[in-house]
Amino acid sequence: MRERLNRLALAVVAALVALVFAGLVTSVVLLITGHGPWKTLTTMVDYGTQANQIAATINQATTYYLSAIAVAIGFRMNLFNIGVDGQYQLAAILAAAFGGEVALPNGLHQLAIVVVAMLVGSFWAGLVGVLKVTRGVSEVISSIMLNFVATGVIAYLLNAKRLGVLNGNDLTTKPIDGSGQVRGLPLIPGADTKVFGLVFLAVVVGVGFQLLVTRTRFGFDLRATGRSASAAQASGVNVKRMVVIAMLLSGAVAGLVNMPVLLGDAHNYSLSTPSGIGFTGIAIALLGRNNPLGIVFAALLWSFLDTSSNILQISNIPTSVVSITEGVVVLSAVVAYELVRRYALRRQQNRVGRQLGAIPAGTEAAA
Template identity: 85%
Template structure:
């Protein structure tokens, strides 16, 4: 227990160190461009703590969280799933088209749409998994290419002759009926912006991921394979099977990324559907150390920075400052976690050395030099 608390403390220290270093670098950039760092930060905090902005931050953090969990599943297996963006975009299109075409009772309708999204994301990620286990193709290359293919498939399907329809001057899928929508709820009484109802789904995904990884035999095999595939293979783990399952699970969670927006606000898919969330999830997963709880805080931090950047633009402060801060946070986190890891390893080596040097409990101490045995 003490050792686990020590590792947790070192992890928290590394995250705080990374954020503090990023704050220093961002402040220097602001000073170089002629802006006061304290003033800019005060504006962001004042704006970001408003009732409507807090709800918007939680909503954006929900999608970021699901994206980061999808990435983290792959990271736990030492797999780099860069294709989350294409997986959730294609899943959102087909799930929206399905939801707009079918008529199901309330409750069953929402569940069916979510299941379709998970299946589409899982199948699209599974292509990369199959290529890796059968042909040895790197998942980094295959998922990047699948992102481009997904963009082409979406452009092909989202036409009036297929899954799309003209809504004003834009192409969208058929709107989802009320039975397929999920209502939000106010985060703070009196706020106009509501929190997505499917935030509950994100919580379930996070808890399920933690239980799967830390409390099941599959989770043990997953972590063992990620640390050393050869050692896991020698102990009887089917590494190829684990790789494929991990990619399928990662894709299934990726398919959920746009569901809070689709069912809670947009109710259809269009070309204005947010993109790039998959790549943001990679940074958030890295900063959160692939931990569901750590990803919660990093998702909220990212959402706060993105939402609060609006006030900077209003006050003629370049919003690219926020992008610089986010990038520096990730780079700082990589360095800080490595330094902390090495420090923790030295502490562990010293502790083991002391334990080996100490006499066993109940044993007579060694006689001093010159003393008779």
């Protein structure tokens, strides 16, 4: 228990050091461009702590969180699923088209849409796993190329002759009926400001991921394979099977990324559907160290920065400082975590050395 608390404390210190360093770099950039760091920070905080902006932060963090969990599943297996963007986009359009076409009772309708999204995302990511274990294709190459394929498939499907319908000047899928929508939850009782009703879906996914990784045989095999595929293979783990299953799970979670927006706000898929969330998820997963709880804070921080950046343009402050901050946070966090890992390993080696040194000579032979 003591050792676990020490590792947790080191991780927290590493994260704080990364944030402080990112703040210093951002402050230097602001000073060079003629803007006060303290004024910029207070402007962002004042704007970002308004009720409607807090709701916007939570809503955006929900999608970021799901994307990061999808990436983290692959990372735990030492797989780099860079195709989350294509997986959730393809899942979103097909789930939206399905939800707009079918008529099901309330509850069953939402569940069916979510299941379709998970199946589509799982299938698209599963292709990456199959290519890796059968043909030896790197998951980085195949997943990023499948992003482009998914974009082409979406462009083909979102056509008036296929799944698209003309909605004003925009081309969308058929709107989802009320039975397939999920109502928002009031952030403050009696107020109009609401967060996505599917925010609880992100909670379920995070808890499920943690239990799967830490409390099941599959999770142990997943972590063991990620640390050393050859050692896992020697202990009886079917590494190829684990690769495919990990990609299927990662894709299933990726399929959920756009569900809070689709069912809670947009109710259809259009060209304005948010893109790029998959790549943001990679940064957030790294920042949160692939831990469901760490990813919560990383997603909220990232979402707060993105949401609060809206006020910077109005205040004639370059919004690029937010991108700089986000980039430096991730880079410095990766470096800080690696230094902490090496420090913890050295401490463990020293402790084991002291314990071995304390054993009286000849004890091992007598044993």
